Amino acid sequence: MTKPTIKTAADEALEGLLKAAQENLPGNSDFSSLRSAAVSAFEQNGLPTRRVEDWKYSDLKRVMPSDLALAEPVDAATARENLSGSGILKSVDKIQLVLVNGCFSAELSDLSELEDSVTVRSVSDALQAGDFVLDDPEIAKGDIALSLNTALLQDGVIVEIAEGADLAKPLEIRHVMLGGGLATLRNRVVIGKGAKVGIIETFVGDAAAYQLNSAIDYRIADDVKLNVMRIINEGDQAIHLGSTTATVGGNVHFEHFTLSASGQFVRSQSFVAMLGEYSDADLFGASLVNGKRHSDITLKMDHAVPNCNSKEQYRTVLDDKAEGVFQGQIIVRQYAQKTDAKMMSQALLLSEDASFNNKPELEIYADDVVCGHGATCGDLDEDLLFYLGSRGIPKDLAKKMLVMAFLAEAIENVSNDQFVEALEGYILDRLGLSE
Amino acid sequence: MLEIKNLHAEVEGNKILRGIDLTINAGEIHAIMGPNGSGKSTLSYVLAGKDDYEITEGEILFNGENVLEMEPHERAAVGLFLAMQYPIEIPGVANMTFLKTALNAQRVARGEGELKTPDFMKKVKELSAKLNVTQEMLRRPLNVGFSGGEKKRNEILQMALLEPKLCILDETDSGLDIDALRIVSDGVNALKSPERSMLVITHYQRLLNYIVPDVVHVMYQGKIVKSGDKDLALQLEEKGYAEFTGEAAA
Numbered sequence: 001m002t003k004p005t006i007k008t009a010a011d012e013a014l015e016g017l018l019k020a021a022q023e024n025l026p027g028n029s030d031f032s033s034l035r036s037a038a039v040s041a042f043e044q045n046g047l048p049t050r051r052v053e054d055w056k057y058s059d060l061k062r063v064m065p066s067d068l069a070l071a072e073p074v075d076a077a078t079a080r081e082n083l084s085g086s087g088i089l090k091s092v093d094k095i096q097l098v099l100v101n102g103c104f105s106a107e108l109s110d111l112s113e114l115e116d117s118v119t120v121r122s123v124s125d126a127l128q129a130g131d132f133v134l135d136d137p138e139i140a141k142g143d144i145a146l147s148l149n150t151a152l153l154q155d156g157v158i159v160e161i162a163e164g165a166d167l168a169k170p171l172e173i174r175h176v177m178l179g180g181g182l183a184t185l186r187n188r189v190v191i192g193k194g195a196k197v198g199i200i201e202t203f204v205g206d207a208a209a210y211q212l213n214s215a216i217d218y219r220i221a222d223d224v225k226l227n228v229m230r231i232i233n234e235g236d237q238a239i240h241l242g243s244t245t246a247t248v249g250g251n252v253h254f255e256h257f258t259l260s261a262s263g264q265f266v267r268s269q270s271f272v273a274m275l276g277e278y279s280d281a282d283l284f285g286a287s288l289v290n291g292k293r294h295s296d297i298t299l300k301m302d303h304a305v306p307n308c309n310s311k312e313q314y315r316t317v318l319d320d321k322a323e324g325v326f327q328g329q330i331i332v333r334q335y336a337q338k339t340d341a342k343m344m345s346q347a348l349l350l351s352e353d354a355s356f357n358n359k360p361e362l363e364i365y366a367d368d369v370v371c372g373h374g375a376t377c378g379d380l381d382e383d384l385l386f387y388l389g390s391r392g393i394p395k396d397l398a399k400k401m402l403v404m405a406f407l408a409e410a411i412e413n414v415s416n417d418q419f420v421e422a423l424e425g426y427i428l429d430r431l432g433l434s435e
Numbered sequence: 436m437l438e439i440k441n442l443h444a445e446v447e448g449n450k451i452l453r454g455i456d457l458t459i460n461a462g463e464i465h466a467i468m469g470p471n472g473s474g475k476s477t478l479s480y481v482l483a484g485k486d487d488y489e490i491t492e493g494e495i496l497f498n499g500e501n502v503l504e505m506e507p508h509e510r511a512a513v514g515l516f517l518a519m520q521y522p523i524e525i526p527g528v529a530n531m532t533f534l535k536t537a538l539n540a541q542r543v544a545r546g547e548g549e550l551k552t553p554d555f556m557k558k559v560k561e562l563s564a565k566l567n568v569t570q571e572m573l574r575r576p577l578n579v580g581f582s583g584g585e586k587k588r589n590e591i592l593q594m595a596l597l598e599p600k601l602c603i604l605d606e607t608d609s610g611l612d613i614d615a616l617r618i619v620s621d622g623v624n625a626l627k628s629p630e631r632s633m634l635v636i637t638h639y640q641r642l643l644n645y646i647v648p649d650v651v652h653v654m655y656q657g658k659i660v661k662s663g664d665k666d667l668a669l670q671l672e673e674k675g676y677a678e679f680t681g682e683a684a685a
């Protein structure tokens with residue numbers, strides 16, 4: 001950037017923290033130089049202004065606090081007390097890998113239950129050993145949340161799943177934040193050829209003001225079937241910057257569902273690169289945003305090879321003074337003929353004070369493709385409310401039914417019935433509709 | 436049961452109902468016929484409480500209560516039911532869930548308590564079998580992708596389940612094949628009782644062979660211009676509405 005940016009208190013605070021933290025962070029000299037580069041970039045640019053296209057609708061300068069501190073480590077016993085069984089997918093049988101305040105906890109994780117085809121180790125170990133290499137796909141390069149992630153990376157979990165594995169139970173990577181502060185982590189899931197895998201990413205935290213910068217890399221080999229459920233259920237004062245990068249091999253079926261349920265400020269961004277032919281990526285999501293919350297779903301889908309399908313369908317319900325953002329970009333490169341890419345973002349506004357910025361984009365350089373996008377934003381249909389009312393259903397209940405119906409249409413895309421049931425159960429509960 | 440007095444209604448300044456007077460006593464069946472655009476559906480919507488209309492004059496009493504002050508769901512709970520000319524599709528709401536929610540909401544509003552699921556299921560099964568509404572249609576989202584005839588049968592299923600006091604049928608016969616017309620009419624006739632009244636809006640005398648009215652009204656330009664017994668429908672079938680449209684134009 002040519003013009004020096006004016007630094008806000010939040011910029012200064014983060015810059016101070018970035019510098020102070022460097023000496024205690026793990027990693028060999030290669031990684032340290034990546035960190036230093038990220039720190040210098042931040043010194044130069046600060047947090048993105050609203051002129052930075054990708055962050056236009058999600059103003060980090062405004063939300064990041066000026067009294068930043070790193071989250072304190074929490075011992076396993078304290079964490080366990082706070083890990084009480086509740087959770088959106090509590091009915092689903094799974095194997096948990098737990099991170100507390102950004103640090104992987106072997107003690108809290110179900111390591112003994114892991115199948116032989118799964119190996120797990122911590123990112124901090126890998127950094128110490130000098131073999132944690134960043135290899136972000138092209139479309140993710142230069143992203144500020146990922147750059148900050150590199151600068152402050154503490155830990156994370158690396159999961160490797162052997163070729164041909166067929167996991168009986170999904171693996172849950174559970175991120176817990178306790179006591180406030182900033183935590184930075186990066187997970188990596190490496191999936192061998194032909195494996196069938198279910199991953200649940202859960203984000204929970206207490207009521208303290210905390211900031212989580214979390215990233216996860218999916219490295220998906222050929223012939224894989226991968227099902228991801230990302231459940232953002234952060235505390236009321238949480239700032240959640242969550243990034244997903246995925247490189248997708250050939251003949252893969254990749255399904256990815258995001259539920260944005262809570263957190264003061266949520267940015268959930270995904271960078272997906274289709275690198276092998278004949279693969280499908282289905283990215284879906286449902287967001288429930290109320291109060292003064294802000295929820296941003298940002299997607300970049302890169303079709304680099306021919307013959308792949310991608311489908312994105314997101315639904316957002318906004319109430320009170322909530323703000324929602326959907327930014328979706330599909331890039332179809334010149335060589336990616338026969339791409340079928342469809343993107344749809346629909347929002348339902350329940351209050352006049354709620355707002356939604358809907359920005360789907362197609363960038364197509366190939367000529368033999370089927371691509372489309374759509375975006376809608378509206379309030380509840382009065383004719384539907386009247387129809388339900390005329391059958392005796394009071395307006396308040398009718399509204400809830402229609403909200404449920406709206407979200408159910410996004411959730412129905414999830415192929416695992418157990419997940420569908422759990423998600424619908426959660427939303428019914430939240431709307432006060434459960435029996 | 437129903438008393439409509441000098442009812443005037445308009446939409447965005449367009450006068451649509453221009454002084455309707457209509458009294459329906461308990462147990463009576465009334466039919467309304469009339470040319471397209473004369474205000475029949477508007478009257479039915481105003482009765483059910485759709486809020487697109489501004490009532491500029493007149494009143495509607497239902498068993499002595501002022502209907503115009505009630506919300507649509509309150510009108511339903513006191514026993515008003517409108518089988519719509521164009522039933523609405525609601526994606527994402529399963530027909531069965533909808534039926535159960537509607538019935539229980541009405542029961543709760545009347546202080547009757549919710550119906551237990553097995554009792555509800557039994558009732559729905561029984562009624563849907565009679566009306567040729569399949570299990571598949573009950574599982575599907577409400578009216579979504581239903582054929583015209585299926586939608587109409589589904590309206591009558593709702594009516595049979597909710598057991599209203601006043602059934603308003605807006606062109607329930609339009610779009611029905613001959614067999615469906617019989618099924619629907621049987622469904623409606625099964626609901627006939629000395630305590631239940633019906634207001635049947637139709638273009639076709641044929642329906643009135645099945646559902647025999649006590650009174651037939653002709654509506655034109657937002658007014659009831661003639662009332663008579665069931666023979667009036669036969670006369671209209673023969674001569675059309677020229678008599679009224681001619682008069683009005685003069």
Ligand SMILES: Nc1ncnc2c1ncn2[C@@H]1O[C@H](COP(=O)(O)OP(=O)(O)OP(=O)(O)O)[C@@H](O)[C@H]1O
Nearest residue numbers: 446449451469470471472473474475476477478487
């Ligand atoms: N929401 C509206 N806005 C504007 N005009 C309306 C509206 N609703 C009804 N009208 C007009 O009011 C008139 C009466 O319509 P209505 O649907 O009540 O007629 P109808 O007698 O039911 O006709 P049909 O026999 O064709 O069903 C029509 O001219 C119609 O265009």
Ligand SMILES: [Mg+2]
Nearest residue numbers: 475476477520
């Ligand atoms: Mg009509």
